[in-house]
Amino acid sequence: MSDVEVAGKEKPVSDTAEVKATEVKAAEVEAPEPPPLLTDYDNPEYYINRELSHLQFNIRVLEQALNEEHPLLERLRFLLIFSSNMDEFFEIRVSGLKRQIEFSREQVGLDGMRPADVLKEINRITHVQVERQYNILNEILLPELRKNGIYFLRRNEFTDAQKSWIRTFFFQEVMPIISPIGLDPAHPFPRLANKILNFIVELEGKDAFGRETGMAIIPAPRSLPRFVQLPRQVCDKEGDHYVFLSSIIHQHAGDLFPGMTVKGCYQFRLTRNSDLSLENDEVEDLATALQGELLSRSYGDEVRLEVVDNCPRYLSDFLLKQFDLTEDDRYEINGPVNLTRLMDVCNSENHQHLQFEPFTPGYPKGLPTKSDRLMDAIQKEDVLLLHPFQSFTPVVDILRQAAKDPSVLAIKQTLYRTGAHSQMVDALVDAARHGKEVTVVVEIRARFDEEENLKLARRLQEAGAVVVYGVVGYKTHAKMMLIVRREGRKIVRYAHVGTGNYHQGNARLYTDYSLLTCDPDITSDVHKVFQQLTGMGKALRVKKLFHAPFTLKKGIIDLINQEAERARAGEKAHIIIKINSVTEPQAIKALYKASQAGAKVDLIVRGICCLQPGIPGLSENITVRSIIGRFLEHTRVFYFYNGGEEKVYCASADLMTRNLDHRVETCFPIEHPKHVIRVRRELSAYLSDNTRSFILKGDGEYERRVPVRNQKERNAQLTLLETLAV
Template identity: 60%
Template sequence: MAASSANETDYQGEAGESTTTGLRINRSKTGVRASTPSDNIPELDDPRLYFNRELSTLQFHIRVLEQALDESHPLLDRLMFLLIFSSNLDEFFEIRVAGLKHRIAFGHEEPSVDGHSPSSVFAEIARLAHEQVERQYHILNNHLIPALADQGIHFLRRTQWTKAQQAWVHEYFDDEIMPVVSPIGLDPSHPFPRLVNKSLNFIVELEGHDAFGRTGGMAIIPAPRSLPRLIRVPDSLGREGCQEYVFLSSMIHAHASKLFPGMTIRGCYQFRLTRNADLSVDTEDVSDLASALKGELLARRYGDGVRLEVANNCPEHLSDFLLAQFRLDRRDLYLVDGPVNLSRLMSMIGDSDRHDLRYTPFTPGLPKVLKSDESLFDIITREDVLLLHPWESFSVIENWLAEAARDPNVLAIKQTLYRTGADSGVVNALVDAARNGKEVTVVIELRARFDEADNIALASRLQEAGANVIYGVMAYKTHAKMLHIVRRESGQIRHYAHMGTGNYHAKTARLYTDYSLMTAREALCEDVHHVFQQLSGMGEPRHTEHILHAPFILHSRLIEMIDREARNAHKGRKSHLIIKCNSLTEPQLIRALYRASQAGVQCDLIIRGTCCLRPGVAGVSENITVRSIVGRFLEHTRVYHFHNAGKPETWCSSADFMERNMFNRVETCFPLLDRRIAKRVRKDLDTYMLDNCQSWQLQSDGHYEKRQPGEGEAAISAQETLLYAYSARA
């Protein structure tokens, strides 16, 4: 089932004519052609040519939810997709919806490039989000839970507990829950508590008198965050060969009366508040970024409310009471048919030993060139090495750093870190290198969203080991993925570099697709050196021979390369470009792609998530296709390929086609100078273009249509194809 866009009703005319927008939609599949001048062709800054960013982002989350219905995925992975949707939606409300509500509250109703005001976008988000949340719980209750039960995995409701299980729950409540729960009665001396962002809570209606003679009213039970939300029933108390689970919320519901002795509970209902979690640090007034962020991290837990989730059996007067406490209206209320904090169910997937219900594990391979006892330095000196994670092992990077940390000939190591994870092999190697007397410089981005606390701790650990830690540039997040190693060889200084499209994070390298380039090419290494000098020192932008870097030249050069394809098309030369990235929102880049399409350039875009470009508009974007690949692995590679009149150029980058990447971050974009490697990446792109199993094609009306194998056509999953191809290569 294709997810529908907010703009789906824009196109309902016949013969490609829009009844509401006046845009003419080209439904032709005849191939590339140059546009002819027409009075009906809109200007390229016409708001009708752009989809709204927030609504497009929500559409991506809906495509993730669709995976929960896709029976080609193993059952527990289908559940995982549903939980990821829940987690994604949390962040969407914490950041994107919170930002909209902030602009609305302060009267900032200026329309964005798509012509929509914050109020109109928020109204459409509320409609879509309510619809999809209801659908999410329908999928959970009517598809996944019954399917899991058929496989012997049960989520037990209170009415399903056996007497033995009731006794076990009773004991568990007394021993594990009662000692740490603090119910809060609401009266003039006990005002409504300040609840932590996304925490599980219960509102309770009471009758009777308490020990102090106070009459019943309402109380709040905050569920301690230290308690698991899902508890496995001992195997001895369950059905043989089954895994049975009880929700913490069910335990609290069953025994809430113990928390209010002598009083009668008229109702107990779970709820959860989502707050604004975007950090705001005034870069002009901060003298110590780390200290400022520590203060903001505390505030994040208690930002303004943006969404209230309540059990769907909660009486209206209680939900209205909660809305009033958080200064929200009924559009912000989400009634749910199940646990209000679904993402906490991920613990069950990790706990389960039902490997038959998960994707078959695989061991990331190694290119043949690395399958020897030879030093990585010697191998990289001879040839560039490109890895594609997760199919090729991230441990190569960790091992290279570990080797550098031990190597007496290594003089210095410089590295950027955006997200890296706990107990990182990369960080361990940097610590060892610093302790071994190497000159270690690490540029840590403290403002990596939701990793700020981890990165502050990481910075302290590296500083204690003797590394030089730099927090980047105050007004620009350092998002580039770079490593620079300086080594003395035969009396000469030799440089090595690694550049990638993804983070130095071993866990996500098993889940995200990313390219990693290791090179000893002098020009590339010199460019990396210059970018590091720019980050650590001061002065005008440093010249780079090959690398394109933001916020300086990346944006303008990308537009130049897109326009070059358009010029070649105008001259009758073959022209083609492929852009693969996570998001496409930057208006000037979108307009450049429109110009290329008008010139007759075939523009194939593989955009995983947010896409503000509208394909298929006659005279504007009829030569543009937009695909989104959603599957087992999170697509994360950023690759830009240009035909360039038969002299193809292929680039990898840390940057998406977004305003923030082009103008507000430090990013790098590097060419694949080894023709063998460039051809291999081009072949990978072709594989994605052929996908007809996990590929969603963006239509002119804004909805995504899932591609299906045609009659007699082979089913092709790009991710599975690459998994087998790289396994064979290894």
Template identity: 55%
Template sequence: MSETPDVPAPSAFDAPELFINRELSLLEFNDRVLEQAIDTGVPLLERLKFLCISSTNLDEFFEVRVAGLKQKAELSNPPTDADSRSPREVLRAVSQRTHTLVDKQYQTLNKALIPALEAENIRFLRRAEWKPEQRAWLDRYFEEELLPVISPIGLDPAHPFPRILNKSLNFIVDLDGTDAFGRKIAHAVVQAPRALPRVIQLPPSETDSGPYDFVFLSSVIHEHVGDLFPSMDARGCYQFRVTRNSDLYVDEEEVEDLLRAVEGELPGRRYGDCVRLEVAHNCPEKLSDYLLGRFLLSKDDLYQVNGPVNVNRLMSVLDAVDRPDLKYPAFSPRLPQLMSPSGDIFAAIRDEDVLLHHPFDSFLPVIEFVRRAGEDPHVLAIKQTLYRTGPESAVVDALVGAAKAGKEVTVVVELRARFDEADNIALANRLQAAGAHIVYGVVGYKTHAKMTLIVRRETDGLVNYVHLGTGNYHPKTARLYTDYGLFSCDPALGNDVHEMFLQLTSLGKVSGMARIIDAPFRLHAAILEKIAREADNAAAGKPARIVAKMNSLVEPQAIRALYAASCAGVQIDLVVRGICCLRPGVSGVSENIRVRSIVGRFLEHTRVFHFAGGGAPEIYLASADWMDRNFFRRVETCFPVERGPLYDRVERELSLYLADNSNAWLLGADGTYTPAQPGDDEELAVQRRLMEGPG
């Protein structure tokens, strides 16, 4: 009889080298996004889109993550992450990695994408390439569109250095000579008007251009900068852009009205502390040093770029170019049967639970669920959480219609959803004007749960219909992100959702829930318990396995628990799209753990947790990742998929993610990712497979 192996306690895995730094892991994800722009198997205009996404991601990384690191470094804060690096050490490593990443972005643009686009007659014309007709049209554009709204500022004691808006396009101009007042001015700043497009499409009929000839606004300003300083010699003109700290700070304990407080903080985001300076690659050192001094930045914060400083503005080209052959093939999501025109959506849910996997399944049933509730005379109340939903949302339209129809509509609006604060303030005001009850969650906690409750009077009494999801009620991103959504009228599940809404609105304590595992109260302990149970089952020779899919894995106790389970013999497969601080494949620690990231046409966003349970397996869907913030500082839901057809479907789809050998990246113990290869196996891309039909 074999002895039961000793299972190390999670505390045995405290060594800093067992953890990957979260900031560097996030940069590795952005590199995987950028690789999509390099991959010639991706349609050309989609490659351009991935380049723009990588640029936008990097902007947000500096605005939030680097800004936070700089604040910690200034305060000499001790290390707080499990890898035990100090903020200054992380900043140095981040600077080195981001400089490499930025160089790769511009090499991709200049050496790969621009030549490939030009071969398809989509051209970005440099000034030396302008034909006479094009130059004449651009001269008129400057005179009629630019000159009336541009304000060049010569720098002297009466004209101090202007405030530079976050991520705006600007130019530093090197001047010689004297102005009309006899003043000798060495430098000037030109700020590009925010209202004008950064990429200008030339009209073919007027300019002898091809169908898709473009000119950068920066080229037009460069061409005419001398006209802005008559009687002076503009010896050089160099674009630059500053990135600022964009995190909002609101002391929720001290404010009386959270909406007004957040609203008041938004303008300050444009002028937060500087964290990065981007300048043209040919900008003289004396000018870049001058700018660094103005923005209180160091050489490590300087990024010299060979191309437009705002690459993400190239996204407008995708809408301007009508070339379906250079984009992903059109895709129409499946419309589930519960959406039949004559059908009763509530009757369909009464018959059986319904599971949708977006974007493969249409998001329309979610909108119709709320819209039809607003029209149904038997519906008494609608309650919903909104984290991100977009400025023009069919979901909000349905809620407004329901409120105007006299339903009791309660909406928990999370005002602090980063970079969506202004949109959420506007929709909160709109809902309130329609007669909905609006609350802003719980002080100190973001409401990140995705849930809808509809209370309907039926012959046997009041029935709770619920929708629980892993992603936001955002019709646009529902076509771009993968997410699960569950419809049910299970009494226990409905009562749990009812209890959670009571907690969010009345702030009373939930007595106990039968189905939902909620954060910040129970989710962390429950996940640790389930991982430990798998370790015990493995040690006892029972079925033991963990498959977990999420966006980020950061929380140290969960990682240590996974290490302990691995040492106990549990086979663990993790599908982690972005940040992963766990090191797989470390001898004696994580030999039984494999980590993969899927990067493809759609942004992977589902959170799915599967535990073998010693022969009584469980699958949970969740709004939460395994991060400190989700476990401890957010209101989250984690809910089961009961055994049956829906359970089997999720299990099959998880297996497809583990079999993907086309869009998967495999994490090594050294923290680097390598692309999976089909080898002798049939090529499998899970997203393409799910577009064909459910798993």
């Protein structure tokens, strides 16, 4: 008998009363007591350390190198990304902790850990993970690459023909550039640049001047390739054969020291502090000051020594002493010390079957493919794009159209990271040369892109554009473009606001939302933010945008609190936040209180998360997941159920103190009902992902989510590719 049939049958009154009484008693017995609410929101046990959470993200990236669902060269790419991420982690985060200790300026966060304790834990974890990384490379990936015709040859594998070719290459391409440095009183230990491949050489014998130092350093110039592909005619097998520069130098180290015996040659690499610091009160010309800082970036304080694991201990001890590093700072590795230079192999056109399948980003239906009609389409309806699944071309095309349109009077744009060969910059230059009033806010302090951004700024200035560098002390991280056009007797504004940079390469690799709109309130707000950046005066009141450092933090926290109030009133309450990092204390406390009120909180946090989910009485209604897949998750989305009148915002900012208090950021509403429904649907794809998602556990570690029995596999990025891309 079906449930419907049972529900429709009448029962005697006495039986019904007895059943209800039994149900009540069962409910009284089975319903657990709700945990007492925890109100000590500053308890360190409720928070995860920022640096350790950052490290967990890097480990999740490394995990992808083991995932056999990824093509082989993509697995290698993930391993190399881990290397690159760890380099930056030491250059910025570890160096920052060391400086706090050195200058007795230790900062203790909400988690209560002192910098010395954090460093100790970092050392414990990173030594294990770096050893694991090289085990994955040597024991899994390199053998698999050989099976697929990609060989990285060791010296003991060289054939006579290969030795001859390598010898010629060494004398023609390497030896003329290298400058070995013998160590003696006239040649003290050199100051080595950050992340440069070096060799320490142990020598025996006397040189032409009768010197007998026993030791030398060989720095490998950056201009030399870190690996070389051998020509097919010297290879006895089909496939691509590569030789590391380190192997070439090892093979011919004796030729660099004629008449002496090389007892050993060992590669090493030094990592230095690469964070730039400008004293804001003393800066008169930001560009000039930054240019000076860039010159010294390669020679910051020493942070880490990577040395090949067969280097004798007394030699690596000698290096530690020279760099004033400790045993904890020594990383003995079994392989090349500069793995990130292998990235070109991952992009090999000869092995596309070992890479992700190519795709063509989708183009929204109804949006004109001719750039000169884009503004007409935007007048009719806002355009929402999700990159890389949808094309970045409309964003580029509307700027190109504006550059040539005689009715366009002015263009304003922010640039944070754009790339060396940017079509966006080309269009801005073209607009300036066509007589448009072009104003560009270039953030020259975008980490590791400073030098490139200085060059872009000079190029724009030479074309006649007005270039400003934002506000000293506040990085301009907002992503916005404003086009001012005369249409009849009216001035109409068009705007682009987004969650990602104006970088076409990143638009194929990062997930980001773009909104193209001519909404009068939003475009007016964007105009006011530009006024604040280029001029001076009190903060201007905006209607629809939230903007940091003024209203963004308060605006988001108010929306979280409103959802909590609905939950307390017994209404359905749901918050979904998809973001890169969560560290801001006030935002975390607001989310804890929303959870306590009964609101369901789903956080999709790619990287750092200091919030600790699953604590009874505090965060049991909060779930935190991280998605690691083909594309770098970069969208920042805030969703609130809002009693059924759903609210959606997208932002350039993460929930981090630096974004909300020390940067210029924008957060914009998604208002068209169909766009709201669409964003909610796309967020749902991430929440249901059971193949690329990791769930944050109470101990601060992540557990990969896998389909349970009979459950369909769900991959959010693949779903979006299938629904949005061509």
